[in-house]
Amino acid sequence: MLQNKIVIRYADGRLLKGITTDFFPNKESFHVSLAGAAPESKPREIRIPDLKAIFFVKEFDGNPDYDDRKEFDPGKPVIGRKISVVFKDGELMVGTTSGYQPDRTGFFINPADPKSNIERCFVVTKATSDVKLM
Numbered sequence: 001m002l003q004n005k006i007v008i009r010y011a012d013g014r015l016l017k018g019i020t021t022d023f024f025p026n027k028e029s030f031h032v033s034l035a036g037a038a039p040e041s042k043p044r045e046i047r048i049p050d051l052k053a054i055f056f057v058k059e060f061d062g063n064p065d066y067d068d069r070k071e072f073d074p075g076k077p078v079i080g081r082k083i084s085v086v087f088k089d090g091e092l093m094v095g096t097t098s099g100y101q102p103d104r105t106g107f108f109i110n111p112a113d114p115k116s117n118i119e120r121c122f123v124v125t126k127a128t129s130d131v132k133l134m
Contacts, residue, residue, distance in 0.1 A: 006032065007055040008046060011127050013089070016044075017060045025106060025122060035060055048105060052087060052127040055118050062117030069113040070094040076114075082134035083109060087127055095121075100133065 004023065008016040018032040031043035070092060072078055080096035087093070095109040106124045125131075 005057050005060060007057050007060065008032065009052040009055065010050055011052045011088075011124070012050075016046075018044075023054065023122075025104075025108070048124060049126070051124045052089070053124060054122040056120045056122075058117050058119060066115070066117070068093075068111055068116045068118070072112045073114070080110065082112075084130075084132045084134055085109065085123055085128055086130040087123075088129045093121065093123070100131065102131065 003019045003021055006018060006020050006023070008018075010016075016032060017035040018037075019035070020030055020032045023030040028049070029045050029047045032046055033043045034041065071094070072082065078096055080098040081100070083095060083097045083100060085093045093109060093111070095111045097107055097109050100107045102125065104125060106122050109121045109123055111118050111121070
């Protein structure tokens with residue numbers, strides 16, 4: 001069973017870190033085993049409509065001083081469509097997508113910065129204020 005390290009950002013700013021094995025972009029909810037919780041703890045149910053985004057990460061802590069680049073390396077080929085997303089809280093994310101459709105609950109972005117701690121991000125569409133394919 002594939003375990004994904006995730007950082008969940010709620011639309012209201014709350015943050016959770018943990019592991020999920022049952023996230024699917026077309027489902028209304030999924031479960032997360034919280035980082036640092038006792039092994040016998042039950043996973044918490046997370047509802048997609050309550051979220052801003054789900055960040056699939058390399059490490060839970062990453063480097064808090066690192067600021068992801070917002071441009072692509074001109075010497076490397078780009079896989080997918082370039083996309084720029086501004087969240088309602090003002091955060092900007094730039095990357096690539098292969099499945100953005102504005103009428104869907106959300107979509108995945110792969111960050112433009114290869115050194116980002118974020119491997120990919122599931123963006124909840126209603127948490128965005130501007131989405132542009134570039």
